[in-house]
Amino acid sequence: MCRSSPAAIAAVGDGLRMAYAECRSQLQGYRWNCSGIGDGNGFGHVMPLATREAAFTYAITSAGVTHALSTACARGDLPSCGCTSNRRRAPSPSEQFQWGGCGEAAYGARFARRFLDSREIEADARSLMNLHNNRVGRKIVKDLVRRECKCHGVSGSCALRTCWRALPPFHAVGAALREKYMRAKLVTPHPPPATRAPQTHLVVRRQRHSAGIGRQPRKSELVFLEASPSYCEPDVLSGALGTHGRHCNRTSTGENGCETLCCGRGYNTIQSVQESKCRCKFHWCCRVSCEKCVTQTEIHVCK
Template sequence: RESAFIHAISAAGVAFAVTRACSRGELEKCGCDRKIRGVSPEGFQWSGCSDNLSYGIAFSQAFVDNPERSRGILSSRALMNLHNNEAGRKALLAHMKVECKCHGVSGSCEVRTCWKVMPPFRRAGNILKEKFEGATEVHPKRVGSRKWCPTKSSRFKPYTAHDLVYLLASPDFCDRDPQRGVFGTSGRQCNRT
């Protein structure tokens, strides 16, 4: 289960860092998102430097997903990793917000210009932590030549593209397990949750 979170936060982290560098003008191949233009239905002017998250996501997909895809046939683990990578990026995309600035005489707001920004990375991390706590266990299934991962139990709701999924339950970190490299908490109190 922990690997689901690691993949999601890593993919989101790459997308976030690249997007932020684009907005700051630190990369030659990208800049602000200039696709958002004109007047919004709410009446404000789109302007300023909107975060170019589409570039950051594309970079993250190429960089983070490539090791999984380059192996050819996708294993169950690769399908799980790709799903969690995308869920991490979607956490950023789903929580973009609009920031605005007023322009006018003596502080009046005759004209308002607005742009889109990513959430702070701490917020994205908190969102993914919640998704980790509600992650869905899946098991691989082959339908013809296609492989997919339905939920392990039909009692659970099907997962969405925004949810984290895992193949194996987490080990018990309280008890020592040398085969898994778990040292346990001998002599200390352990919270099993």
């Protein structure tokens, strides 16, 4: 694949870097903030535990690769990629527009599936989890593709419009996946009923005293197999870097608040003094004079 599609592999690398950056942006105030993900390995990562954090990482990586490949396809950077119009709904008689452009995510999703899913060869519960979350990442990009149009006509009368399928901003993809991360489902492997093929699948874990077998997770849900550690202290086995030295918000009651982020250890307050130019004036001709302003800020750092 690398030899036959070098341009696509370059786009894969762009997608991975974009996904890692967006991962850190979406979870920057959380105890686990994607630190270390993607460091030193441009084409992959390993999450040692099958937690909801692993689910989010695999999904956003799959989404990033899908998005980058689709963007490269739309720009015409991939020789093997072509625009497809056979799935586009024909405009109704009341809709005066014609299709144009190339912003579909179909090619990106297909290549991302071939590239990323090929790693999951064990056919165990963890591989099933990774494959499911990879699919969620590809699906969210396709679901967020939207129609954009440009008007044509005299004085912008919009007598005719050219419309195309536009990829969503990747920040919107990351935000949607973060919502799914918060609502991810704990699953467990289960053999199927006797009437079905003898193949293990995942089911949502039921409450302790509930009877019967849990439902299969929806195609839009992130899934994980084990509970997350606290991520408060460094732990090589879980991939946690701890929260010592992290900046926190003293007034926040959310994830980035000092009480939550510092795990009850407390925090240090550091006074920061900065000088900057302010109230600048232009004097004719040709001089600018500025005053010097001093600002004091407090930085709170977890112990």
